[in-house]
Amino acid sequence: MPLKINAQTLALVPCYGKYGEPQTLVIKEGSETLEEGHPMKLIEETCLYYGSSMRGRIEAARHILGPHRKTPVLIDWEAQTIFFPTGAKEKAECIWINFKQMKSVQKNGKQVRVEFQTGQAVETDVSAYSIERQRIKTLELAYEMQRRFKSV
Numbered sequence: 001m002p003l004k005i006n007a008q009t010l011a012l013v014p015c016y017g018k019y020g021e022p023q024t025l026v027i028k029e030g031s032e033t034l035e036e037g038h039p040m041k042l043i044e045e046t047c048l049y050y051g052s053s054m055r056g057r058i059e060a061a062r063h064i065l066g067p068h069r070k071t072p073v074l075i076d077w078e079a080q081t082i083f084f085p086t087g088a089k090e091k092a093e094c095i096w097i098n099f100k101q102m103k104s105v106q107k108n109g110k111q112v113r114v115e116f117q118t119g120q121a122v123e124t125d126v127s128a129y130s131i132e133r134q135r136i137k138t139l140e141l142a143y144e145m146q147r148r149f150k151s152v
Helices: 039-049 054-065 128-150
Strands: 009-016 022-028 031-036 073-076 081-085 096-098 102-108 111-116 121-124
Touching: 009 039, 009 111, 009 121, 022 039, 039 054, 039 073, 054 073, 054 128, 081 128, 102 128, 111 128
Parallel strands: none
Antiparallel strands: 009 022, 009 096, 022 031, 073 081, 081 096, 102 111, 111 121
16 A cells, blocks of 8 residues: 655645545645545554554554644654644544644735745644644654653
């Protein structure tokens, strides 16, 4: 099974096909592809590839961060790939952002623009404050995981 999510993936944007079927716009460095299924399905498949379920990754993150809504998901520790949701993961409009690929967050009219290291960007209705809070929580998770792995 070829992985649809990797370290070069910038964001997973939910959308719907012609007949209302859930799809995901997978934005990578310099490319965009449409995949079948909701972003959570793609994240679950990738987590299983790396030896854990999405639920297991979320439980581990909550163990480190404490009870937290919109918990970041560590996809691949070797590549330090951690995605965080812009909203409740069950919501249809929830975009998943690759923390390591983020460059900036700017208000753009009524929306917020998340720009990536590549210059590509996604826009969301979520507040800039909320995105920054998610970024900080993800940084805390990355720091703690790095600390734990280095002490082994």
